[in-house]
Amino acid sequence: MSRAATTSDVFNAIAEPRRREIVALLATGTPRAVGELVEATGLAQPAVSKHLAVLRAVGLVSVQRAGKSRLYALNPAELKPVHDWVKPFERFWTDQLDRIKQRAERKAKERSERN
Amino acid sequence: MSRAATTSDVFNAIAEPRRREIVALLATGTPRAVGELVEATGLAQPAVSKHLAVLRAVGLVSVQRAGKSRLYALNPAELKPVHDWVKPFERFWTDQLDRIKQRAERKAKERSERN
DNA sequence: TTGACATATACCAATAAAGGAATATGATTC
DNA sequence: GAATCATATTCCTTTATTGGTATATGTCAA
Numbered sequence: 001m002s003r004a005a006t007t008s009d010v011f012n013a014i015a016e017p018r019r020r021e022i023v024a025l026l027a028t029g030t031p032r033a034v035g036e037l038v039e040a041t042g043l044a045q046p047a048v049s050k051h052l053a054v055l056r057a058v059g060l061v062s063v064q065r066a067g068k069s070r071l072y073a074l075n076p077a078e079l080k081p082v083h084d085w086v087k088p089f090e091r092f093w094t095d096q097l098d099r100i101k102q103r104a105e106r107k108a109k110e111r112s113e114r115n
Numbered sequence: 116m117s118r119a120a121t122t123s124d125v126f127n128a129i130a131e132p133r134r135r136e137i138v139a140l141l142a143t144g145t146p147r148a149v150g151e152l153v154e155a156t157g158l159a160q161p162a163v164s165k166h167l168a169v170l171r172a173v174g175l176v177s178v179q180r181a182g183k184s185r186l187y188a189l190n191p192a193e194l195k196p197v198h199d200w201v202k203p204f205e206r207f208w209t210d211q212l213d214r215i216k217q218r219a220e221r222k223a224k225e226r227s228e229r230n
Numbered sequence: 231t232t233g234a235c236a237t238a239t240a241c242c243a244a245t246a247a248a249g250g251a252a253t254a255t256g257a258t259t260c
Numbered sequence: 261g262a263a264t265c266a267t268a269t270t271c272c273t274t275t276a277t278t279g280g281t282a283t284a285t286g287t288c289a290a
Binding site: 116117118119148149150160161163164165167168182183184185 | 235236237238239246247248249250
């Protein structure tokens with residue numbers, strides 16, 4: 001078997017740093033022409049078009065024709081699965097971290113004292 | 116050039132669904148032996164060991180010897196970059212969604228009225 | 231120390247991704 | 261309609277990945 005396609009889901013699509021960069025560039029909500037993204041990223045035009053095709057395949061961006069250009073816009077809702085998956089871990093590094101550690105240590109102490 | 120290595124960063128490591136499954140299984144905080152993960156995932160043992168090697172390479176899990184077994188534990192803090200990256204988009208699908216839409220529509224209306 | 235057990239590693243096949251270069255498509259302008 | 265501009269697509273090479281299968285490594289037990 002081979003590696004899962006980049007177009008198989010959002011997780012695979014955003015694994016590529018360049019695509020995360022493109023998503024971040026579109027995060028303002030303003031649709032951008034391919035040329036603008038080429039300039040902003042420093043990538044070659046075909047590379048940008050290919051990355052956009054992947055993002056489009058998973059629904060992360062949508063296209064709109066505008067004269068010669070094509071404007072790409074972000075569909076941020078498609079990132080929800082990523083957020084949903086990672087959010088439960090948030091508590092491990094927020095300021096509650098101390099509390100979690102203390103709680104674990106207290107429990108460990110309780111256990112050792114029982115023995 | 117080829118695709119970025121699965122071990123290049125956390126984003127690539129968790130792109131693989133099986134590895135996300137393994138991470139989720141370790142999310143309780145209790146270290147698990149490889150055999151337990153094999154049973155829980157239904158994957159073959161070598162497959163699990165390989166996935167664990169990837170997760171270890173990016174620091175997402177750590178290993179501890181325990182007799183014949185090896186116990187894998189999650190290092191949840193390594194997921195912070197993913198959370199940090201996706202969190203700014205959270206507002207797009209929370210209950211504020213209506214407010215965002217309304218705000219955008221109001222602004223658009225203002226613009227059209229100015230012309 | 232031999233055997234059983236748990237896990238890791240090596241090797242193989244099939245698959246696909248990334249960037250580059252060249253070219254095709256499609257819209258605008260003259 | 262021809263030249264031009266913006267973007268997409270095709271082809272190519274290089275390189276990893278995935279899951280098997282088989283085997284190596286390391287630990288415990290009798």
